[in-house]
Amino acid sequence: MENLLANPTSYSQAAPLAGAAGTPVLRLTNIEKVYQTSTIETVALNQVNLVINRGEFVSIMGPSGCGKSTLLSLMGLLDEPTRGTIEVDGRPVQSYSDRELAGLRNLKIGFVFQSYHLINDLSVVDNVELPLLYRPGMSGKDRRQRALAVLDKVGLGARTGHFPSQLSGGQRQRVAIARALAGAPEIILADEPTGNLDSVMGEEIMDLLLGLNRQDGVTIVMVTHDEQQALKTERVIRFFDGSQVG
């Protein structure tokens, strides 16, 4: 495999190192998430307390339905907890409006999904530019430059004009990672990023993420089913039935 991280300088301006390594970037306190329908109440998360420090690579493990993805949605400010507080960079976010939350997501958080969620109608580079579209005052030229730099970083510099349907699963996930990196976020939240890939491609993606974390200091939280992959990360948090068990 080519060295995907051979050119870290192209990304250095946007490096996600706003605060000192080791300081908390995300803090979840007494988090509960309850889904209520007319007949039943489902507790998805129960009394979760969690701190993610800057520069960490944390994996979250547990059986299906244990609340891993719900937790990731809460960390990504895509959903609100029923109880408890979420702090980003030390600031609680529960009073934030839809617009403020959108702005915070745009600046601080990058997502990588199991099923990539690329927009098939847009070319690779347009997909990668997407987070930058919502950044006020950024020129089209800057957006394009930044997108090309991160695509280069994930080894897809030669495929910027392709469309997602023309790429393999591993390549699509690399585009998705480039998109997550484009906005130079504080933290990347990856929901089973290798879940749809075969073991070889899965390894490639895992190596890419590890490289980003170790060499560029990107904070990553990854939900995974794969014990082997989890063991490669610094910290493993295990969930069972909505509660943290380790």
Place this chain on the structure above:
Amino acid sequence: MLLSYLKIAWKVLMRRKFFTFINLFGVSFTLMILLVVMAIFDQLVGPTTPTKRIDRMLFVNVIRSQMVDGRGWMNMPASIHFVDEYVRKLKTPEKVGITTTPSNATAFTQSKLLPLDRSYTDGNFWQIMDFDFLSGRGFTADEVRAAQPVCVLNEATARNYFGTSDVVGRTIEIDLKRYRVAGVVRNVSAAHVYAYADVWVPYTLSPQYFKDNRINGEFLIVLLAPSAAAVPDVRDEYRQMMKRVEVPNPKEVQALFSYADPMLAGMTRGLLGTNDQTVDDDKVGSFYLIVSALALLFMLLPALNLINLNVTRILERSGEIGVRKAFGAAGHDLVGQFLVENVVLALVGGLLGLVLAAGALALVNQAHTVAYAHFALSWRVFGWGMVLTLIFGLMSGVYPAWKMSRLNPVAALRGGEQK
């Protein structure tokens, strides 16, 4: 950002070619019909040659006699006595002109019979209307007073009769009477009910030129106000005048009613007004209400179709919406994006509608159902068309866009798995 929206809009349209086509067809067909109607309406009541100063003009096309003992109504144009005795004495109009509804006349060329529409007019008529004179002039008040056998021809008649339009001073024989040609004008569409004819001659030559005191005759009256602002004053003076009009045959006629109306009001009064004219209501307000309601209703069907399709499309695109939200799109960003997409679709439809409307109008013009019709898409109609298109685009886009922006990102991402 806009470029990115447009790119996506284009892609989405191209992805579902059949539905896009159906949609565009709905939008453009609807707009085409509205534009054709508007173009015809514009020529009827808009400032087009020869009624360029239509905003200053008032028209009297009928005097309604209420018969005694509830024996109904009799509607006829005015007589010369009525015009001379009452209308020409009005103080507020700058000019009073008269004409008649065209009647059939015949001219013979060496080889064929030439059926003509002939109007009888006075000298003022030529000063109130702005005809396009190819050569010569209209006849004067003196020529009319002296009942001189002069005439004005339209271009078609001049060419058909003489083979050329340069015929001022030559003689034409119509219904076995000889007239000297005073001027030749460009053809006037029959849509201009007060100005259309093939040949115009002095009203003093009309067989209907009676010198008794009857009120009803064959003359249509055109009043020119000194300014558009003075139109209400002229209308009002005419209304006051009608109260003074003496009924010549009180045994048969109980009362007389007549109104000086702007072009549209004259039409709506005739179209929507009741036969009972004792109440003065020109129905212009009702007309606009009915027309707007009809236009909206007409646009509602394709708009609902588009809304329906858009809502379905949103489900299809929930993955994209979820991703955009996850990466920082706020609700208003998504509303903006979707409205841009929809307005682009509507504008494409609108432009197609314009092309279709131009084609349809060309067909109407060629079919000669209306003599010398020249219905065309003016800038005014084009502007209205674009306004309609924009309303249409917003009407069919706002609800789906709002729904789209409210989608929960987690649910949207789950619903939009793209494997």
